[in-house]
Amino acid sequence: MKTVLITGCSSGFGLEIARYFLDRDWRVIATMRTPREDVLPRSDRLSILALDVKDPQSIRAVIDAAGRIDVLVNNAGIGFLNALEGTPMDTVRDIFETNTLGTIAMAQAVLPQFRERREGVIINVTSTVTCRPLHLLSVYTASKSAVNAFSESLALELEQFNVRVRVVLPGRAPSTRFGENARARMKDGFPEPYDPLAQQIFAKWEKETAVTHASDVAEAVWLAATDSSSPFNIPAGEDAVEWYHARAR
Numbered sequence: 442m443k444t445v446l447i448t449g450c451s452s453g454f455g456l457e458i459a460r461y462f463l464d465r466d467w468r469v470i471a472t473m474r475t476p477r478e479d480v481l482p483r484s485d486r487l488s489i490l491a492l493d494v495k496d497p498q499s500i501r502a503v504i505d506a507a508g509r510i511d512v513l514v515n516n517a518g519i520g521f522l523n524a525l526e527g528t529p530m531d532t533v534r535d536i537f538e539t540n541t542l543g544t545i546a547m548a549q550a551v552l553p554q555f556r557e558r559r560e561g562v563i564i565n566v567t568s569t570v571t572c573r574p575l576h577l578l579s580v581y582t583a584s585k586s587a588v589n590a591f592s593e594s595l596a597l598e599l600e601q602f603n604v605r606v607r608v609v610l611p612g613r614a615p616s617t618r619f620g621e622n623a624r625a626r627m628k629d630g631f632p633e634p635y636d637p638l639a640q641q642i643f644a645k646w647e648k649e650t651a652v653t654h655a656s657d658v659a660e661a662v663w664l665a666a667t668d669s670s671s672p673f674n675i676p677a678g679e680d681a682v683e684w685y686h687a688r689a690r
């Protein structure tokens with residue numbers, strides 16, 4: 442039986458990915474900053490472990506407790522939208538420590554066992570915001586674009602050990618807790634000179650109908666995990682597929 446370890450399973454994509462793999466008879470290690478037993482169906486194939494990807498001791502403890510892992514899904518992430526002038530450096534650090542360094546640290550932690558066994562898959566969840574520049578998302582986009590670039594290079598050095606790396610790029614998913622969690626971080630609002638731009642951007646987004654659902658992301662992660670011929674970049678969601686192909690043209 443194969444084992445997947447997923448980061449950030451308390452809500453949104455991570456929770457749906459955990460459900461998807463459980464339904465398909467995998468052993469699932471669902472990690473959360475604050476473990477909750479009530480969000481997933483009970484199963485003897487499910488372990489819920491505490492993990493904060495910013496904390497090296499927490500990473501070590503989870504890898505020790507997990508045992509054999511076949512697939513790592515780096516899904517945990519935080520969002521933030523503001524002008525750079527309205528983004529405190531502490532917030533910039535928090536975004537990079539979670540989205541970028543957390544992903545790199547988790548990949549580094551699973552690699553010894555993947556390399557020794559000469560198999561394993563690392564799946565990094567980034568975003569289609571990396572496909573084209575958007576207003577007010579400079580820091581978040583930079584944190585995810587860094588993961589795209591990291592993944593491309595890492596994939597090359599791991600090829601010799603039969604370890605695969607894939608990137609899943611979701612589009613905008615208003616149904617997860619992402620927006621709400623990001624808004625809590627944006628409590629100081631936009632700097633006044635950027636306010637008209639922010640209103641314009643929000644009005645434009647409200648008109649967009651194509652969105653990403655958590656199930657789209659779970660399906661893309663499943664493809665990345667189970668199909669060795671899957672593409673390196675996998676857009677997930679109707680809007681994501683559109684954006685991704687527009688970039689390629």
Ligand SMILES: NC(=O)c1ccc[n+]([C@@H]2O[C@H](COP(=O)([O-])OP(=O)(O)OC[C@H]3O[C@@H](n4cnc5c(N)ncnc54)[C@H](OP(=O)(O)O)[C@@H]3O)[C@@H](O)[C@H]2O)c1
Nearest residue numbers: 449451452453454474493494517518568613614617618619
């Ligand atoms: N929703 C979107 O529009 C969208 C679009 C493209 C890409 N993404 C990406 O997709 C991923 C999942 O987002 P989502 O939409 O499912 O958002 P979500 O509902 O807010 O879920 C994010 C998860 O990450 C966890 N997390 C945050 N900081 C963490 C840390 N330091 N250590 C471990 N876990 C941490 C959260 O845990 P807590 O409950 O403890 O905070 C939560 O479980 C993120 O990487 C995000 O950047 C989202």
